[in-house]
Amino acid sequence: MRISIGHVSRYTYSEPTKYSILALRLTPRSFQGQRIVEWRISAPGIDSTRPFCDGFGNTVHLVSCIDRHAESLIIAKGVVETEDRAGVVQGLHDSAPLSIYRRQTGKTAANDDIRALAQIAAGRRVRDMHALMHAVRDAIDYRVGTTGSSTTAADALAQGSGVCQDHAHVFIAAARSLGMPARYVSGYLFDGEDRPAEANHAWAEVWLEDLGWVGFDPANRICPTDHYVRLASGLDSSFAAPIRGIRHGVANEELDVVVEVQQQSVQQQQ
Template sequence: MILTVTHRTLYRYDAPVRGVVQSHRLTPAAFEGQRPRDWRVTVTGGVTGGGFRDGAGDWVQGYTVQGPVSEIEVLVEGVIETADTAGVLRGHREAVAPPVYLRKTAATRADNALRALAEKAQTGTQDPLDQAHRLMAAVADAIDYRPGQTDAGTSAAEALARGAGVCQDHAHAMIACARSLGLPARYVSGYLMAGEDEGPHEAAHAWAEIWIEGLSAWVGFDAANRCCPNAQYIRLGSGFDARDAAPIRGTARGTGEERLDVTVAIAAVQQ
C-alpha cells in the first residue's frame, strides 16, 4: 500500500515560555515492511539540532525554539509504501541485543495478576510464537478497548485491574506478560490507517513487539485490534515503554501551563 500521513501536534502556553527543546522520533526507518518515499517534519520557529540513529534503529532529531513563544506546531507530512509481513520485522538495522528488552519499567512491571494471566495463556505450549499469540488474545480479552478509562501514566497492572484501556495499555500489558515468561518485548509507536471493519483503533497507534528466537526476529502484536501489524501500519520507533518510545519528548523553559492538541490523518493513495 501507499499511505499518506498528516500528523499535527499543537502546543499552546497560557503564558509565553522562554524556549522549548524537543527530541523527535517521527521519521520511520526503511525495512522490508515499509519504505518512506517522502517525509518531512517541520517545527514552527524551530532550529534543527543534532540528529542520530540510536541502537534500536530509530532516527532521533533535536529541535530548539527560542522564546518568548506561546504556540508551537510540529507537523509531519509523508508518503510511505508499506507491505504485509505478518508482523515480522526484517531488514531493520539495529544494534541492541534482544535480552536488553527483558528490563522492567514502572509501566511494564508485572504484578501477580499479570503473571497469572501470562501463565494461563501459555498453558499447553512451549512454542514462543504460539505463546505470543495466546498472550495477545488473553490481553485483548482481559482489557476492553475503552478510551477515557486510563491516562498516560497508567501502568499495565493498573489497566488490567480496571479491565479497560487503550492501545498503550494493551501494549504495556503484552510487554509485562511476555517479559514475565522470559520473552524480550518492547513498545512500538506508529500510525494505523482505519480498516473497513471499523474495529477499535487510533491513528496515532501503539503495539508490542516480542522477540521470537526460532525466527531470529521481532514480531509485532496489536492486542487492541487482535492482529499482527499489516500494510495498514506505519512503524515509527520503539522503546522499553510508552515514555521511552514517545514520538515527541521535550521541555519548556517557563511557567506557562501547556495545552496539547493532536490530529492525525492516514489515507491510502490510489495505486
C-alpha cells in the same frame, strides 16, 4: 499499499514561554515490508539540527526554541509504501542487545495477575503469543479516557479498560515475565476510514527464536499488516513517544493532536 500520513501536534501555553526543547521521534525507517517514499518534518528550530540515532535505533530530531513563544507547532507528513509480512520485522537495524528488552520498567512491571495471564504463553511459540494477544484484549476493554500516559500495565489490567498503549504495556509485561525480549512500538494504522484521529497507534513486538522480532497488536487482535506504519520503538511508551520535551516557565500547557492516515489512490501515486 501506499499510505499517506499527516501528524499535527500543537502545544499552546497560557503565557509565552522563554525556552522549550523537544525530542522528535517522528521519522519512520525503511525495512523489509516498509519503504519511505517521502517524509518531512516542520518544527521550530529543525533546520538548524541534525538527526541522530538513539540506543533503540530510532531517528531523533532534537529541536529547541529560545525566543518567547506562545505555541509550538510540529507537523510530520509523508508517504510510506507497505507490504504485509504477518508482523515479522526484518532488515531493521537495532544495536541494543536482546537482554535490554527483558528489562522491566515502571510501566511494564509484572505483578501476580500479569504473571498469571502470561502462563497462557508459557510455550513461547508463535501460537502462544497469539493466545496471549487475545487474552490481553479479553482482559482489557477498549475504552478511551479511562487511562492516561502514566498508567502502568498492572493498573490497566486491574481496571479492565484502556487503549492501545495499555494493551501493549500489558502484553510486554507478560512476555518479559516469561523471560522473553519485548518492546513497545508507536506508529500509524490505516483503518479504512478517512476521518482524522486524535492520536497515533501502538502495539508490541516480541523476539521469537525462529523468526526474530514479530509484532502483535492486542487492541485489534492481529499481527501488523500492510495497514500499519512503524514509527519508533523502546522499552515502553516513554521511550517511543513521537514527541517528548521540556520547557522553561510555569505556564499551563494544552496539546492538540490530529493524525490523518489515508491510502493513496492509483491516480495520486502517478
